[in-house]
Amino acid sequence: MVDKEQILQWLQAFTTEIEKNKEYLTELDAVIGDADHGINMDRGFKKAIAQLPNVTEQDIGNILKTVSMTLISSIGGASGPLYGTFFLRASTVVAGKSELTAQDLLEMLQAGLDGVLQRGKAQLGDKTMVDVLSPAVVAFGQAVGTNKVILPAMQQAIAAAQEGLQNTIPMLAKKGRASYLGERSMGHQDPGATSSYLMLKSLLETLENKTQ
Amino acid sequence: MVDKEQILQWLQAFTTEIEKNKEYLTELDAVIGDADHGINMDRGFKKAIAQLPNVTEQDIGNILKTVSMTLISSIGGASGPLYGTFFLRASTVVAGKSELTAQDLLEMLQAGLDGVLQRGKAQLGDKTMVDVLSPAVVAFGQAVGTNKVILPAMQQAIAAAQEGLQNTIPMLAKKGRASYLGERSMGHQDPGATSSYLMLKSLLETLENKTQ
Amino acid sequence: MKKLINKPEDFVRESLEGMAAAHSDIIKVNYDPTFVYRTDAPIQGKVAIISGGGSGHDPMHAGFVGKGMLDAACPGEVFTSPTPDQMLAAAKQVDGGAGILYIVKNYSGDVMNFEMATEIARTEGIRVLNILIDDDVAVKDSLYTQGRRGVGTTVLAEKICGAAAEQGYDLGRIVDLCRRVNLNGRSMGIALSSCTVPAKGSPTFTLSESEMEIGIGIHGEPGRERISLESVDRITERLAQSIINDAPYRRIVREWDEDQQEWVDVELINPSLQKGDRLLAFVNNMGGTPVSELYLVYRKLAKICEQQGLQIVRNLIGSYITSLEMQGCSITLLKLDDEMIQLWDAPVKTAGLRW
Amino acid sequence: MKKLINKPEDFVRESLEGMAAAHSDIIKVNYDPTFVYRTDAPIQGKVAIISGGGSGHDPMHAGFVGKGMLDAACPGEVFTSPTPDQMLAAAKQVDGGAGILYIVKNYSGDVMNFEMATEIARTEGIRVLNILIDDDVAVKDSLYTQGRRGVGTTVLAEKICGAAAEQGYDLGRIVDLCRRVNLNGRSMGIALSSCTVPAKGSPTFTLSESEMEIGIGIHGEPGRERISLESVDRITERLAQSIINDAPYRRIVREWDEDQQEWVDVELINPSLQKGDRLLAFVNNMGGTPVSELYLVYRKLAKICEQQGLQIVRNLIGSYITSLEMQGCSITLLKLDDEMIQLWDAPVKTAGLRW
Ligand SMILES: Nc1ncnc2c1ncn2[C@@H]1O[C@H](COP(=O)(O)OP(=O)(O)O)[C@@H](O)[C@H]1O
Ligand SMILES: Nc1ncnc2c1ncn2[C@@H]1O[C@H](COP(=O)(O)OP(=O)(O)O)[C@@H](O)[C@H]1O
Ligand SMILES: [Mg+2]
């Protein structure tokens, strides 16, 4: 089970991770985008976790919804609506819950991914965050289906995410700003895929911390 | 005596000298002015000597007047009216002549200098071309007064011009663009003084060529 | 980083404060959520035109708010789309009851944020339609990708639609007009230097003394290609020919359908330019180029158009849709009809465009 | 050198050709001698206003030719005063019989060339008077030196005198007005980067990433002082205080005396600014600075003026008197009276200024 405390820790850990990688994400975006992804994510997630003290008493659904709303109104750009929608959709499937089973977590991530797909209309291979989120959710789903234990399933997910992230490097971008570069987008890692990988990695690390 | 042929040679020699020193004069002007003195002089004198074939049959006065008019209408900036006036005034005192005595040459240079002084209102020590022209004309006048021989007198004039040019380095500019720099103008050689030195040097070299 | 700024994170806000102080006769600024609006808004019975996008493109969009152009603009962070709450608050502020047109540049971020704003606005009973501007011929692919960026035509669409709204056009007619402007406008740009996003503090890319970027957008992003520096005549030739020879451009865009009350995919096709077409030629400064150089571009552009039998009947030359201090320029050619010409000539009074 | 140009030596001419092509409704250009003039000149019975100076300051001066501003402008080479034959030919072209005012910026070159032009014009029976603009407070000394440069106030004088001429003022009144504008205007500028004269091909000076030049003119020349880069608030404070605290400025200038038919030395004194004065605040772009940054300057300037009891009643913000692509800005404060305000507000239609 994943409890509310861990969800809060995850959000905190991800924000810290973003702050640490702010320049890195921005540099990745400078090469094939407009040099703001790290800055955007840092601004948005700092604002989001600043809201958390107001909602610690509430359920996981409401916590994620608060995060979502703050992201939507403070990130802007492409990542604002995408991460905002991710957390918004995730929040609805865990509404009212204070702890999550492996199945809940899977449904939550799946709903988030579906939201991203619907909002951004990107497909696998378009060189976006979808190339990390989608294989990760698939891997997590398979692992959960087999043995229902969260931590190893999440480890599987991260392995898939990492592979997905690497795969964005040779891709020709079809969505987002990198698509304007045409063939010049090839050979560079996607910034949004990178931040999504960090999001999942923070989740894994939070879960690992508990089990230690 | 200085004949018309030598005057034409001098104008040609000075133009060549300016072309050779175009970048140098412009660099001097970049430091305490606006980085155009060499460009201005080169443009103007090239146009001026392009006119000479039309007037080779005429007297020295008309030759210098033609030069003057072309300079006035093609240099612009500060050096246009100043060199233009120099040659205009010079032309009037040698009107009708085809060769010049030492006294003629003195009067010609003096008239040119007076024109510059009247047009530009600069005084000795203001860090302008006057700081070269004025001591040179004084030295030339003294030498001519003593022995009436042009070449040694012109050598004296050049020595004085060279000293005058060096003297511009420590000066605080009071006229021209360099004056806006205040104390920052100190420690740099004046571009207009440098081109005036080249003008006199070309004259000396032309005279020396004949005597060789 | 060499900029006239205080703290990078205060740049957008402080710039808006200065703008509000300077143009209090034309605009007001609301902060949190941030939007700029006409002092006389809402105007009852007039369609309201709203645009928005990342900051750093001044005078676009805030500088185009005023009589005869935009009713409101939503500035995001530098080169970052604004957020739905800004767009929604702006819509509420300027809604005069005749509906609202969001003019949206085709970038993932702008498109998604404006879509969210549209969805929320409609649930709150505000009538909002959106038109996407996608005019950058440097972007080659169309189907299955993000498609072309919105660049120079945005400025022209805002002017023309703003004039139409001022003249009492209803929302349906303005939407059709805006779509028509977009379908008849094409742009392309080049950069001689990069620009520096204040929050990043260093240039987005670096070019050597002898290099330039061809086919850049307006976000300091690198272009389609990096090539050796060329003469202005050659550069203008490149840009003009890319625009003039551009084949009919087909793509699917998402517009809100009022009857079905949902997003529908609409197929749109830009017709190619034809001999005899009347044009508005727009030579735009990316920010750091002197206007004297823009005239060199225009000089060559006018010659090329004449040779190709295209007739320039209006022009606009200057800094209108910029990338901070980037050196470079873009060319936009808009095929005009009588209606567009009359609307272009109509009075406008904004900080960035006035006649 | 990164510029949108062909050959450096063709830069000025080709830029004028582009300008002529773009604004054929407003201006015509004559080449050899080169001057730009209103399409509707000469206007019988109207005083003609002519200015001129080196090129590279666009839109000044050619961009200010048109109804309500200049009748003609004489562009020199980049940063080089034009020549008397240009000024004379321009005067002949636009002379409407009511006399001509030459507005001259106080630089040795400009002053001498315009003086020569004035002398020749008068021998040819054209009535010409001259007013020098010398408003740059960065230049400290006054007597026995070249004195202060003419910078930002030139733009304001051209607008105000142009409006007066349009309204039928006679030459005497316009000369007095122009002198009054000059005596009430003060400017100062800074540079974050140098600019590159096309014919030279490399920057006039170089600044490190952390340096700036204070008290620069408009010819890419270094300023009074080189200091460490500061925040825009601090920079604005420096410029504004230098202007506001400037003591009465006394100097001798040469003006043509019509009765005596010769040059006379006139003593002039700028009064200092006083609490309660009404101002026109002009924040000018040196060329390469985004307008968003100018608004940050204006923001702070407005605060300072308010604190000092000075009332900004008009403002102008943008690229008006530039140094090619130099990054930086200048501030001009002009004390207004009712007459100047009315003339400032009067319609103007030029390539560079229009309302
Ligand atoms: N349509 C889309 N679907 C999914 N992800 C997208 C889409 N468009 C952009 N992205 C992601 O957003 C990232 C860029 O985010 P960011 O730099 O914050 O926004 P912007 O591109 O507006 O500057 C890209 O690296 C990509 O992963
Ligand atoms: N009033 C003056 N009297 C004499 N010489 C002057 C005066 N003003 C400037 N000069 C000379 O002109 C030179 C600069 O010429 P140039 O660079 O061609 O013109 P500008 O200063 O207009 O760019 C200076 O170095 C100085 O010697
Ligand atoms: Mg980005």
Ligand SMILES: [Mg+2]
């Ligand atoms: Mg010079």
Ligand SMILES: [Mg+2]
């Ligand atoms: Mg962005």
Ligand SMILES: [Mg+2]
């Ligand atoms: Mg000069």
